[in-house]
Amino acid sequence: MTASQGTTGLILNEPLLWERGKPGRTAFSLPRRDVERKALDPRHAGPGPDFPDLSEVEVIRHYTRLSQWNFGVDTGLYPLGSCTMKYNPKTNERQASLPGFAGAHPLLPDELCQGALELMAHLQELLAEVTGMDAVSLQPAAGAHGELTGMLIFAAHFRNKGEKRTKILIPDTAHGTNPASCALCGFRPVALKSNERGVVDPAVVQELMDEETAGIMVTNPNTLGLFEENIQEVAEIVHRNGGLVYCDGANMNAVMGIVNMKAIGVDVLHLNLHKTFSTPHGGGGPGAGPVCVTRQLEPFLPVPRVVQEGGAYRLSQDFPLSIGKVHAFHGNFGVLIKAYSYILSMGEDLKKVSQLAVLNANYIKERLKDVFHLPFDRPCMHECVFTDKKQQAHKVTTLDMAKRLMDYGFHPPTIYFPLVVHGAIMVEPTETETREDLDRFIEAMRAIAREAQEDPERVRQAPTKPKLRRLNEAEAARRPCLAG
Amino acid sequence: MKEIHELNLAEDVRYTQDHEWARLEGDTVVVGISDFAQDQLGEVVYVELPQVGDTFDKGEEFGSVESVKAVSELYMPVSGEVVAVNEELEGAPDLVNKEPYGAGWMIRVKPEDPAQMDSLLDKDAYLEHLKGLES
Amino acid sequence: MRYLPHTPEDVASMLQAVGADSLEELFAGVPETCRRKDAWNLPEPLTEWELNAHMDRLAARVASSPYWKIYLGAGSYEHHIPAAVSYLLGRSEFSTAYTPYQPEISQGTLQGIYEYQTLTARLLGMDVANASMYDGASALAEALLMAFRITRKKKRVAVSRAVSPFYRRVVATYFAPTDYEVVELPLLADGTTDLSGLGAIQDLAAVAVQSPNFFGCLEDLEAAGRAIHETGAVFVACFSEPLAFGIVKSPGAQGADIVCGEGQSFGNPQSFGGPGLGMFATRQDHVRKMPGRLVGRTTDLEGRPGFVLTLSTREQHIRRAKATSNICSNQGLCAMTAAMYMASLGGTGIRELAQLNHDKAEYLKEGLLQAGFSAPLAAPTFNEFVLKAPAGFGQIWKRLQQEKIVAGLPLAPLYPEMEDHYLFCVTETKSRDDLDVLIREVSS
Structure with missing residues (x-):
């Protein structure tokens, strides 16, 4: 193996913004004043905020230094399970910054924004094609926002039918957003225990699915990286009892071109464009969480919706059963452009994306399963879940090993999730990683497993190479300091 | 995390299955969480307590205790009215970790029926309960 | 395909390592009946050349500055974005990172968001701001839900029609x-x-008032706060144009308990309405009832200052169904952008820029009044205002599109009683010449 990627370089300290600057400096070019000054009504006048005054060079250096303390996909392998940290193509950024898109006002008359409407209409068609669903809303601003929209659609559907259903079944492998999204819509989440194969057991669904249950919210492939193999039977039980099936499509990257979501019984599905469709995560957002539904639920989609009439597009509010609006305007359009650009760049190769994502994950699983405990030893989808069971004897935990990976120059995987696996290490390499980088990651993981035996203290003390060592999170929460 | 034999289980309190403890002091009952509970949570960062004068039934939720990455609800060991809360915990929640049976106490209750104390677990029964959780 | 690095040899050797004969075989875990049989109808992949041409064609079919003069605001504002800000937010260490769950290698995002929280709290006159919500609208919905948590057991909120x-x-x-x-x-x-x-x-948990409100009018928040607090409700102050607080008294200084609104104005392109960011701030007492992510200051093992995500026990990944919100992300990069923009303006710059917005809007208002418009709403305004147009303006409004001018937002579809009322917005992006052209056109 070649030398570890992780090294240390010259990283500069940088104070807080307001510890820099001097009153009177600016980094902003104001346009020439060509109108008279008019005083604001004194009843409303205020002193203005206490912001520091900085020069442009100071602003640039400040943020350039901050950026150098960060690790992004462009820095290196970022195998964060359930997050699909694939490469974010740069051409997408070019498209989103075209003046016609970036400068578009959301309330332009329809005839003045045909290009934006056409893009939305076409993206909706493409997402419907990729998922197999019938209709799409692009309005939700994130995955959790898509879930909320989906649950609002559930609620509207049952209200429209005059049924009062108060519960939703949620498997124990679910993302925390699922029960929270349910709760916001007045549904009570009922936990569904996965079986010994790590998937939903139809018999359990049969037992719980009653007339008060609105349906099920299932992530497929689930957060153990396993395909919910009983999904059709589960969907059939839910439908037979008058319920609906929601699928959290966060893991769609595993099954594009492989599974038609409508065909397996899904009624509502949300996608994470920032995962599957390559838009950058931005250090926590913005994302986009389009919701895809069957024809039956289409009337409930948020408004306004893009409709096409005689070669022209317009925004229509004319959907009386619609749940309303979940965003002030049309969702995160800037993110939609990037996902659209990606889909057009990939076309039918999206199937290849899923195949290679699954290949990469299985490759890692096979090459590490002798040194890390694998709770479900069978072919995985786009991610695999290990645990720290083999390292427990040396009192080395998942957290310790995650931190140690940083010293080797990798972003750690997702840890301690899903909750059903004790000490979970969830690895999702994505399809954009080369075999060489996967090998380097595997070597690093194996080296850490060796260190856990031979020099556990070194692992427990990690990381030592980043700008800071482990941070005191208890102190931060006990005496919160949230503003300077 | 501690092994069972490393736990400090006070002798002068009674325990609930949810890991609260209750100690009869005169005509009031002092309530906190066990060494096992604080150890499982890790560093306690916040304790949400009720107001003096609130009344709860046995088994009802009266507050919660938080570590950095977990929240645990607190349940009443006996029915009664809250007559005091440990205000020290607001500034020093880590007392729950350091002295779970002493300075880390949470509320003082005027019990509706002191005989309810008899229904709680003594140290040995609690220890058995913990062993059952482990397997 | 340039994003897929696997050579045929890579695929073959990796398949061998996992013990599969083909890529299809990797999907053995997907039951046969779940496999997609229908051919999907996706287009052939575009080259970058073809993609650029396609996107250029679409983008060209949207009216945008500088060729168009668009006098629309109503929650989305055209402001100058310094080149330095666009450049900085393009740094991929910021844009291609995930949520900063691993603080040791995410200090750039964390310090940046901490600074955003601080500047936002200062701007709004509040103690604490979160790391941002989706947009101004969802921030308001979340603020009202938070008020129910503060007041407990109450079931009603009042929201101004403005x-x-x-x-x-x-x-x-x-x-x-x-x-x-x-x-x-x-x-x-x-x-x-x-x-x-x-x-x-009865039973009022919160009252929400916006200032500047949808009509651009400045509300007397101080008086509103007194009236609201008398009822025991939480005072939610909302906004869509944060630049106003460069010269307008902050909502926090006027008694607001929760302040929320849209922050797009600060360095984020309009982008057909998103992404922007929901700014959200409150008082210290209410922090644990607050939705959304928070960054806090702490120290590392060696005592050096640093930042972490904190008070996470409020959030969905820990408290699940009992969380303060289902929100998982924030508009991270948009919040960073807003902070870069606030830092670029500085305290001196934001006062000047806000004043200029106000003055230009006043200039247009004055000109239109002389051109026969009337001002039905008398309250002072910032950079937006409502005027009632003279008869026949509807035709002119249409015709002006041929001159590449969008002369305000007709309000009748939103407020039926406001027939012939238009909402105009003027920012620093319009020169006096532009304004004079508009005034001349409507006078003719």
């Missing part, structure tokens, strides 16, 4: 499946909110 109709629509959507109720507060003749009926509304 709050953006788009925001109110989102609130209604969020509330539809719950047993919470929204009461609408009527307008006064001057374009501000009539709070005189508050006392008669």
Whole structure:
């Protein structure tokens, strides 16, 4: 193996913004004043905020230094399970910054924004094609926002039918957003225990699915990286009892071109464009969480919706059963452009994306399963879940090993999730990683497993190479300091 | 995390299955969480307590205790009215970790029926309960 | 395909390592009946050349500055974005990172967001701001839900009719499946909110007022706060144009308990309405009831200052169904952008820029009044205002599009009683010449 990627370089300290600057400096070019000054009504006048005054060079250096303390996909392998940290193509950024898109006002008359409407209409068609669903809303601003929209659609559907259903079944492998999204819509989440194969057991669904249950919210492939193999039977039980099936499509990257979501019984599905469709995560957002539904639920989609009439597009509010609006305007359009650009760049190769994502994950699983405990030893989808069971004897935990990976120059995987696996290490390499980088990651993981035996203290003390060592999170929460 | 034999289980309190403890002091009952509970949570960062004068039934939720990455609800060991809360915990929640049976106490209750104390677990029964959780 | 690095040899050797004969075989875990049999109808992949041409064609079919002069605001504002800001937010260490769950290698995002929280709190006159919500509308919905947590057991909120109709629509959507109720507060003749009926509304958890409001009018928040607090409700102050607080008294200084609104104005392109960011701030006492992510200051093992995500026990990944919100992300990069923009303006710059916005809007207002428009709403305004157009303006409004001018937003579709009323917005991006052209055109 070649030398570890992780090294240390010259990283500069940088104070807080307001510890820099001097009153009177600016980094902003104001346009020439060509109108008279008019005083604001004194009843409303205020002193203005206490912001520091900085020069442009100071602003640039400040943020350039901050950026150098960060690790992004462009820095290196970022195998964060359930997050699909694939490469974010740069051409997408070019498209989103075209003046016609970036400068578009959301309330332009329809005839003045045909290009934006056409893009939305076409993206909706493409997402419907990729998922197999019938209709799409692009309005939700994130995955959790898509879930909320989906649950609002559930609620509207049952209200429209005059049924009062108060519960939703949620498997124990679910993302925390699922029960929270349910709760916001007045549904009570009922936990569904996965079986010994790590998937939903139809018999359990049969037992719980009653007339008060609105349906099920299932992530497929689930957060153990396993395909919910009983999904059709589960969907059939839910439908037979008058319920609906929601699928959290966060893991769609595993099954594009492989599974038609409508065909397996899904009624509502949300996608994470920032995962599957390559838009950058931005250090926590913005994302986009389009919701895809069957024809039956289409009337409930948020408004306004893009409709096409005689070669022209317009925004229509004319959907009386619609749940309303979940965003002030049309969702995160800037993110939609990037996902659209990606889909057009990939076309039918999206199937290849899923195949290679699954290949990469299985490759890692096979090459590490002798040194890390694998709770479900069978072919995985786009991610695999290990645990720290083999390292427990040396009192080395998942957290310790995650931190140690940083010293080797990798972003750690997702840890301690899903909750059903004790000490979970969830690895999702994505399809954009080369075999060489996967090998380097595997070597690093194996080296850490060796260190856990031979020099556990070194692992427990990690990381030592980043700008800071482990941070005191208890102190931060006990005496919160949230503003300077 | 501690092994069972490393736990400090006070002798002068009674325990609930949810890991609260209750100690009869005169005509009031002092309530906190066990060494096992604080150890499982890790560093306690916040304790949400009720107001003096609130009344709860046995088994009802009266507050919660938080570590950095977990929240645990607190349940009443006996029915009664809250007559005091440990205000020290607001500034020093880590007392729950350091002295779970002493300075880390949470509320003082005027019990509706002191005989309810008899229904709680003594140290040995609690220890058995913990062993059952482990397997 | 340039994003897929696997050579045929890579695929073959990796398949061998995992013990599969083909890529199809990797999907053995997907039951045969779940496999997609239908051919999908996706286009052939575009080259970058073809993609550019396609996107250029679409983008060219949208009216945008500088070729168009668009006098629309209503929650989305055209402001100059310094080249330095666009450049910095393009740094991929920021844009291609995930949520900063691993603080040791995410200090750039964390310090940046901490600075955003601080500048936002200072701007709004509050103690604490979160790391941002999706947009101004969802921030308002979340603020009202938070008020129910603060006041407990109450079931009703009152929202001014002068709050953006788009925001109110989102609130209604969020509330539809719950047993919470929204009461609408009527307008006064001057374009501000009539709070005189508050006392008669029972069970009130919160009252929301926007300033500058949807009509651009500045509300007397101090008086509103007094009236609201008398009822025991939480005072939610909302906004869509944060630049106003460069010269307008902050909502925090006027007694607001929660301040929320849209922050797009600060360095984020309009982008057909998103992404922007929901700014959200409150008082220290309410922090644990707050939705959304928070960054806090702490120290590392060696005592060096650093930042972490904190108070996470409020959030969905820990408290699940009992979380303060289902929100998982924030508009991270948009919040960073807003902070870069606030830092670029500085305290001196934001006052100047805000004043200039106000003055240019006043200039146009004056000119249009002389051109025969009338001002039905008398309350002072910032960079947006409502005027009633003279008869026949509808035709001119249409014709002006041929001159590449969008002369304000017709209000009748949103407020049926406001026939012939238009909402105009003027920012620093319009020169006096531009304004004179508009005034001349409508006079003719």
